[in-house]
Amino acid sequence: MPFLDEIEPLKQTALTELKAAPDLATLEQTKGAWTGPNGRFTALMKQMGTLSKEEKPAAGKLINAAKLELEAALAARREELELKAALPKEPTDFTAPGRRRALGKLHPLTQVTDDIVRAFRKIGFAVADGPEIEDEYHCFDALNTPADHPARDSQDTFYLDTTDKRLLRTHTSSVQIRVMEKQAPPVRIIVPGRVYRRDNADATHNPTFHQIEGLYVDEHVTVGDLKGTVKFVFKELMGDDVKIRFRPHYFSYTEPSYEIDFTNALVKKMGKDWLEIAGCGMVHPQVFETVGYDSKIWTGWAFGFGIERIAMLRYDINDIRLFYENDARFLRQF
Numbered sequence: 460m461p462f463l464d465e466i467e468p469l470k471q472t473a474l475t476e477l478k479a480a481p482d483l484a485t486l487e488q489t490k491g492a493w494t495g496p497n498g499r500f501t502a503l504m505k506q507m508g509t510l511s512k513e514e515k516p517a518a519g520k521l522i523n524a525a526k527l528e529l530e531a532a533l534a535a536r537r538e539e540l541e542l543k544a545a546l547p548k549e550p551t552d553f554t555a556p557g558r559r560r561a562l563g564k565l566h567p568l569t570q571v572t573d574d575i576v577r578a579f580r581k582i583g584f585a586v587a588d589g590p591e592i593e594d595e596y597h598c599f600d601a602l603n604t605p606a607d608h609p610a611r612d613s614q615d616t617f618y619l620d621t622t623d624k625r626l627l628r629t630h631t632s633s634v635q636i637r638v639m640e641k642q643a644p645p646v647r648i649i650v651p652g653r654v655y656r657r658d659n660a661d662a663t664h665n666p667t668f669h670q671i672e673g674l675y676v677d678e679h680v681t682v683g684d685l686k687g688t689v690k691f692v693f694k695e696l697m698g699d700d701v702k703i704r705f706r707p708h709y710f711s712y713t714e715p716s717y718e719i720d721f722t723n724a725l726v727k728k729m730g731k732d733w734l735e736i737a738g739c740g741m742v743h744p745q746v747f748e749t750v751g752y753d754s755k756i757w758t759g760w761a762f763g764f765g766i767e768r769i770a771m772l773r774y775d776i777n778d779i780r781l782f783y784e785n786d787a788r789f790l791r792q793f
Contacts, residue, residue, distance in 0.1 A: 466518075469500055470525040477532045483540050490533055496643065496756075500529065534583035541580075567793040568669060568782055571696075571770045572651050575671055578695035579649045582688065584673065587648040589634035591655075592625055597633040602712040603745045617655050617666075627655035632712065635674045635761060639750040644757045645677035651766070665779045669766040676742065676752070676759030682715070685739060685760040689719060693736070696769060697723055704733065713740025713761060725772050734772075737764035 473493040480486035493500045503522075510518055565573070576586060599611055609615060610629060617627040631650040638648055651671040658664045673692075675684065686705065693701045705717040717740055720733040739762030744754035767779050774793070776782075781789050 465503060466521045466525055469503060470528065473500060473529055474532050477529065477536055480536060480540070483537065483544065486533070486536055486540060494526070494529060494645075500525070530583065534581075537583065537585075538580065564790070564793060566782075566790065567770050567774060568766055570793065571766055571773065572669065572671070574696060575692070575766065575769070576649065576651065578692045579673065581695070582691065584647050584649045584675075587634050587638050587650050588652065589628075589631070589637050589650070591628055591653055592619065593628040593633050595624055595626065597636045598626060598628055598630075601636040601746065601749045602632055603743050603749075604711045608711065613657075615657050617657060628652075629656050630654055630763065631670050631672045632761070632763065635672065636746075636750060638674070639676070639747075639752065644752060644759075645675075646759070647675050647677075649673045665767070665783065667783075668779070670763055671766055672761060672763035674742075674759065674761045676747075676757055678756060678758070680741075680758040680760060682741060682760070685741070685762065688760075689737070689739065689762060693721055697721070697725070697773070700724055705739075708738065708740075710738055710740055712743050712746050714743045716740035719762070719764075725775070736768060737762055739763070 473489075476489050476493070477486065480489050490498075492498055495501065504526075507515060507518060507522070595611070599608070604610065616629055619625040619627070631652045631654060634650040634652070635648070639646060649671055650673075652669065653667060654670045655667050657666060659666050673688070675688070686703070690701075690703050693703060700723045702722050704720045706720060708716045708718040710716040716738070718735055719737040719739055721736045722731075722733050726732070726734045739760065742759040742761055747754040747757060747759075767782060770776065770782070771779065
């Protein structure tokens with residue numbers, strides 16, 4: 460079939476160009492030229508609708524295999540270029556006087572954050588960042604949070620004494636909005652950062668803590684993709700014995716929405732069967748419409764969890780406040 464004959468040559472040409480990209484900017488341009496909304500490989504995929512019922516299974520199998528191969532090549536080349544960009548531009552003279560080993564260690568929260576970022580980078584996610592002082596639009600309105608939602612109340616959120624009602628962000632989801640406003644799909648990012656809430660009810664809550672959120676937007680993204688990603692990340696962080704389950708929940712910016720429970724030997728040691736660890740869901744169509752994405756073409760998922768919660772489980776810590784007391788006796792253990 461002429462259609463099937465086109466797939467392999469196009470894939471090989473795309474692989475060659477991806478692997479030859481000299482820098483990250485060129486790599487992103489090459490990605491767009493092949494798998495973006497108007498890319499050559501995307502155009503070939505759109506021709507699937509013209510095939511007969513008998514032809515579609517074989518064509519679909521080849522297309523999916525080629526797409527996976529392109530994604531793997533893209534992730535591998537991105538990792539190579541990021542490493543190259545991080546290397547010093549000039550050779551380092553290690554015999555020069557005055558050099559000495561750095562003192563101290565990384566804070567346990569920094570260690571856990573680095574591990575989380577490393578896990579996401581393995582599957583092609585980039586790191587995004589945004590302001591901690593936010594406006595209501597990016598923190599609430601654009602995320603489909605109604606005006607009477609409890610999270611918008613001053614008893615839950617730290618508002619600044621400004622005329623434009625600025626606030627300390629309550630989640631890193633606001634960065635998702637800022638990225639989607641500037642970048643056309645597909646999007647694959649994680650957003651680690653500090654967030655703030657009026658909550659210090661017990662030893663597991665603190666007015667400031669760290670959160671990391673993931674956002675993946677593309678064509679044909681499903682809950683199955685979300686579950687696979689969640690399972691991979693938590694196995695990387697907590698060990699191969701991790702088991703995951705999803706429970707229906709409500710979040711204003713995702714539909715359907717779920718809470719994620721997980722269990723492993725550490726949870727069993729605590730005397731529990733399951734522990735709630737994260738919230739997630741498919742991005743609500745209204746959120747896409749707000750940032751200018753066509754929700755009939757693009758789908759996506761988002762999920763987020765607290766970095767302190769992971770650190771407390773990993774290191775068997777029962778009081779979140781220990782991370783912020785700067786007690787050298789505590790920090791030396793890590």
